[in-house]
Amino acid sequence: MYPFGKGKARLIPYLYLSIPLLLYVVFGFGPSLVTVLFSFTDATGVRGQEWSFIGFDNYKTFFGASNAGDRMDAIGRSLYFAFAVVIIQNAVGLFMAILINKKLKGDKLYRAVFFLPVVLGVTVSGLIWQLVANPLGGPAQSLLNFFGTSSNFFGDYNIAFELIIFVQIWMYMGYSMTIFLAGLQSIPSDLYEAGYMDGASGWKAFTNITFPMIAPSFTVNMLLSIIGALQTFDIIYVLTGGKFNTTTLAFDVYATAFGTGTADYGLASAVAMIQFLFVFTISMVALFYLRRREVEA
Amino acid sequence: MKKKILSISLVTALLFVLAACGSSSTESEGSQTADGSKKVTLKIIHWQQENINNYIKEFNKKFEEKYPDVKVEYTTVPADATYDQLMQTRMNAGNNGDVDIIPLKSSFVGAPQEWSKGAADPMWKQWIDAGLISDLSDQSFIKNYNEADIKNAMTYNDKVYGVNMGKVAFTGLFYNKDLFAKYNLDIPETWDELQNAIKVFKDNGVEALGLAGKDVWPIGLAVQGLQASIHDDQLAYIKGLWTGESKLTDPVQIEVLQKSQVLMNSAMPGFMGVDYGTLPSLFATGKVAMIADGTWDATTIQTANPDLKFGYFPIPGSNDAAKNQNLAGKYDMTWMVVDKSPNKDYAMKWLEMLSEKENYTDFVNAAGFLPTQPDVEMTSEFIKGIQPYLEDFKLSWDQLFINRQNVGQYIAEASVHAEMLKPAGPIATPEELAGKSQADWDAAAPK
Numbered sequence: 242m243y244p245f246g247k248g249k250a251r252l253i254p255y256l257y258l259s260i261p262l263l264l265y266v267v268f269g270f271g272p273s274l275v276t277v278l279f280s281f282t283d284a285t286g287v288r289g290q291e292w293s294f295i296g297f298d299n300y301k302t303f304f305g306a307s308n309a310g311d312r313m314d315a316i317g318r319s320l321y322f323a324f325a326v327v328i329i330q331n332a333v334g335l336f337m338a339i340l341i342n343k344k345l346k347g348d349k350l351y352r353a354v355f356f357l358p359v360v361l362g363v364t365v366s367g368l369i370w371q372l373v374a375n376p377l378g379g380p381a382q383s384l385l386n387f388f389g390t391s392s393n394f395f396g397d398y399n400i401a402f403e404l405i406i407f408v409q410i411w412m413y414m415g416y417s418m419t420i421f422l423a424g425l426q427s428i429p430s431d432l433y434e435a436g437y438m439d440g441a442s443g444w445k446a447f448t449n450i451t452f453p454m455i456a457p458s459f460t461v462n463m464l465l466s467i468i469g470a471l472q473t474f475d476i477i478y479v480l481t482g483g484k485f486n487t488t489t490l491a492f493d494v495y496a497t498a499f500g501t502g503t504a505d506y507g508l509a510s511a512v513a514m515i516q517f518l519f520v521f522t523i524s525m526v527a528l529f530y531l532r533r534r535e536v537e538a
Numbered sequence: 539m540k541k542k543i544l545s546i547s548l549v550t551a552l553l554f555v556l557a558a559c560g561s562s563s564t565e566s567e568g569s570q571t572a573d574g575s576k577k578v579t580l581k582i583i584h585w586q587q588e589n590i591n592n593y594i595k596e597f598n599k600k601f602e603e604k605y606p607d608v609k610v611e612y613t614t615v616p617a618d619a620t621y622d623q624l625m626q627t628r629m630n631a632g633n634n635g636d637v638d639i640i641p642l643k644s645s646f647v648g649a650p651q652e653w654s655k656g657a658a659d660p661m662w663k664q665w666i667d668a669g670l671i672s673d674l675s676d677q678s679f680i681k682n683y684n685e686a687d688i689k690n691a692m693t694y695n696d697k698v699y700g701v702n703m704g705k706v707a708f709t710g711l712f713y714n715k716d717l718f719a720k721y722n723l724d725i726p727e728t729w730d731e732l733q734n735a736i737k738v739f740k741d742n743g744v745e746a747l748g749l750a751g752k753d754v755w756p757i758g759l760a761v762q763g764l765q766a767s768i769h770d771d772q773l774a775y776i777k778g779l780w781t782g783e784s785k786l787t788d789p790v791q792i793e794v795l796q797k798s799q800v801l802m803n804s805a806m807p808g809f810m811g812v813d814y815g816t817l818p819s820l821f822a823t824g825k826v827a828m829i830a831d832g833t834w835d836a837t838t839i840q841t842a843n844p845d846l847k848f849g850y851f852p853i854p855g856s857n858d859a860a861k862n863q864n865l866a867g868k869y870d871m872t873w874m875v876v877d878k879s880p881n882k883d884y885a886m887k888w889l890e891m892l893s894e895k896e897n898y899t900d901f902v903n904a905a906g907f908l909p910t911q912p913d914v915e916m917t918s919e920f921i922k923g924i925q926p927y928l929e930d931f932k933l934s935w936d937q938l939f940i941n942r943q944n945v946g947q948y949i950a951e952a953s954v955h956a957e958m959l960k961p962a963g964p965i966a967t968p969e970e971l972a973g974k975s976q977a978d979w980d981a982a983a984p985k
Contacts, residue, residue: 287661288630289668306944307981376811377820396752396810398964482618484754485963499623504661 279510286504299511312493316519319489322406323470323523330410331462334417339451341418342425352422356415363412367479370408371395401485409476413469417462424458425451460531467527471520490516580610580884582639583624585617589837590871593904601891608884617643618753625661629670629876638879639888645691645702645869647937653777654940656984662874666699672875674698677886679893687910691869700872701889703898704907707850707867707924708832709763709934712839715847717744717827725851727859729797736804739827747801748826750817751810754957760801760830761956762935763853764794766866773938779979780940786949786976787969795968797855798956801830810962822846834870836906836920850924865924866932870907946978 246253280299284292303312337355341348358366374381374394385391395401428451436442436450452459474491481487483496494516498509582598584591591614598610615624621643628637642662650657665671674680675698680688683702691702713725718735721742726732739746750756769775769790778784785791802809806826821829822842833850840846854862873892875885891897895911902909903917908928916922939953948955948971955975958965965971 285664286626286630287664287668287670288635289670290664302944307978308944308946308950311947374811376808377816382808391807393751393808393810393962396812396962398958398962482753499626500619504626504664 276510276513279506280514282507282510284506284510286498286506292507295507299508300515302508303511303515311488312490314486315488315490315493318402318487319471319491319519322402322409322473322489323467325406326409326413326470326473327463327466329406330414330466331417331459333410333414334462335421337414337418338421338425339447342422352419355418358412358414359416361412363475363479366408366412367476370404370411371480374404395480396485398485401481402487405477405480405487408480409470409473412476413466417466420458420462420465421455424455428454456535460528460535463531464524464528468520468524471523472516490519576607578608578881578884580608580639580881580888581628581637582610582612582888583621583628583637584612584614584641585621585643586614587617587834587905589834589841590905593901597892597897597901600897601888604891605884605887608881610888622661629665634878634880635670635876638876638881638885640874640876642700642872642874643870644937645872646694646700647868647933648940649694650940653780655780656943657940658943663694665874666694670877671699672877672882672885674701674875674886674889677890679890682893682895682898683910684912687869691872691910700874701893702869702910703871703873704869704902704905704910705867705931706832706834706870706907707865707928707931708759708834709766709866710833710850710852710924710927711747711760711763711828711830712821712835712848712850713828714821714824714826715849717824725849726854727862728854728857730857732854733800735828740804745806745826746828747805748812748817748820748829749802749805749809750812750814750831751802751805751957751962752813755952756814756817756830757798757802757957757962758936758952758954759832760853761794761798761954762866763830764797764801764855765935765954766864766932767853767855767862768794768797770861772932772935776935776939786979787972791954792968792972794855794954795956795959795971799959799968802956802959802962810957818842821848833865833867833908833920833924834906836918837904840920848920850920850927852927863927864930864932865927866934868934868937869910871905942979942982942984945982948974948978949982950978 281294281296282292283295283298303309337351341351341355345351361369373379376382376391376393376396381394382391392400395404432450432454433446436446441449472491473489474495477483477487477489477492478495483492483500488496490512494509494513497505497512582594584594594612598612602608602610613624615621625640629635629640631637646662648660649663650659659667662671674692677698680692680698680701683692687702688698692698692700717739718725721738721744723735723738724731726735736746749760765772775784775788775790779786806812812820817829817831818835818838819842820826821831822839824843824846830853836848836850839848852862852865856862873889875882875889879885892901893911895914898909898911899914901907902914906918906921908921908931909916935954936952941949941951941953948958955963955971957963958971959968960966965974
């Protein structure tokens, strides 16, 4: 009847909740709202300088200025990045989760090792791979030399972006694995026993029992990796700084706001808005299909 | 009941913390001095360059001794875009900003000229125009500097807004004197002689040339060296780009790209993966005979290997030795005072003390800069060695070039992108790259 008690005591939970709410409004919602506002202005980011509303001019600049071609390339690269990361990361994560779920000896160690990159964070992961791919005597170069070839790795226009995709997958596959593992462990074992009676084992058991049963964790993983991949900026910054054709839409937001000598917060806000709509649309479509699949299962 | 009181007090405490964050933080700054008065915190930001940072830290100690009620807070971050961001965020923090003294990476260059219609204002110009930077014209210490340098590097709109600490040259190559002596090589004075030197090193299994390709801009130093010696008049050529009289596909610019490509083909394997921080150590340990780097790194090389004998010569881009005789470069570090700063007086005192002959002399010697004050005695053998190349000091391409807004990637930022050529990049020929650059330039023309 009185879940939070009676009288003034009722207010205490609201008081507690007001703290995160306040934090969210100050550091999350407020700045987002300002970004929307800024995207329609010619604000430069210089304190004390006047700015005015210029309608959709920033958006016109994004799609119509002479470097719009480079921006479209960045959008294409974002899609490529997201596609590759979502497919491979989840496939690898699921595969590892199934193996670890087999109750092998030392599965706790494997879990820890595969999850480690998530804990390390972007800068450390970036440094590790830069050391591995050091073209002057790094282990990767020594290996290539053994086969009579060599590479510039993150300084190579042809493979730098693919290497970033690889590092991104390496960083977050443990994360996907953990979510899949949670899903796998919630499947009751009698389902498999019943399936075994009906002749479903091995691959059949996987497609007919495991896969439908982990649909919720599949949805979570897909969505997280789609949003995460489309927003990726940090690992690109650490590994190549957007050079060698590795700029994505998310990186473009940063580059527009801070990258050049002249700040242009209005345009950068417009790019951020486009980035938001881009991520929002794609994840909503994905969510629609994933949820439908969940219900059917 | 006790629990309730505890929780309420916790909530109020948190709210207070939050409220404190929002209020002006100037009052909470600074610790108490011995006599109970408030200590002033003088905030200075800078980019990371070890030899210079070390000197400034020493100098700050001296300053704090002279002014005991001041504490200097000296923050350094990497010299790339990180520093540009730090400048922006510190300038924009609160009504007074969160910094007192702020150095520019060069002098007041890049402002739109009457021939560059529609070019964007650089950050420093926007700041000065918005009244955020102090006018230093009447400060007594300005007189310590050369009149010509005050005019060239510290003045904007006939007022002095900065203190420039010196010039640097960066269009040359460091060379290992022992290796040159071993193979009987003289300092190359023409393009052909440079090619010959590279060939001799390669024939003897020595890596001839080190470039730091991963950061891209260090390759640009070599390219700017070629530009300075191949072009007759860089500024006229740049003006011509705006008016249409010259094109990025002109033979002279094709020659720059061709020779850049030759240099990259002569560079050590894997140079596109070498970052700028590694380059001096490769040279100091004798792994490469020459590297493309700025004169400011001489002290870094010397520290890395005190026994190394090395020198510096301008990249001979031309086969006419007369055109290769001088180094090009820029006015480096320019200190500016934030006008709304509450500590403006101390900021001026800091600059005044740094501008004193003795301190300034120590600074340029530590930094490896060429002085902008008269009669400064340079102790560095290295600087004395490059003196002859500095008699007719030229400004480099990046100091003269003014870019159009929203230009495409083939001309963006550094404007000449030799790193997009093979073997570093995907484009096969200089002609193809030049064509793409010119197309991007034309597309960005103001309508």
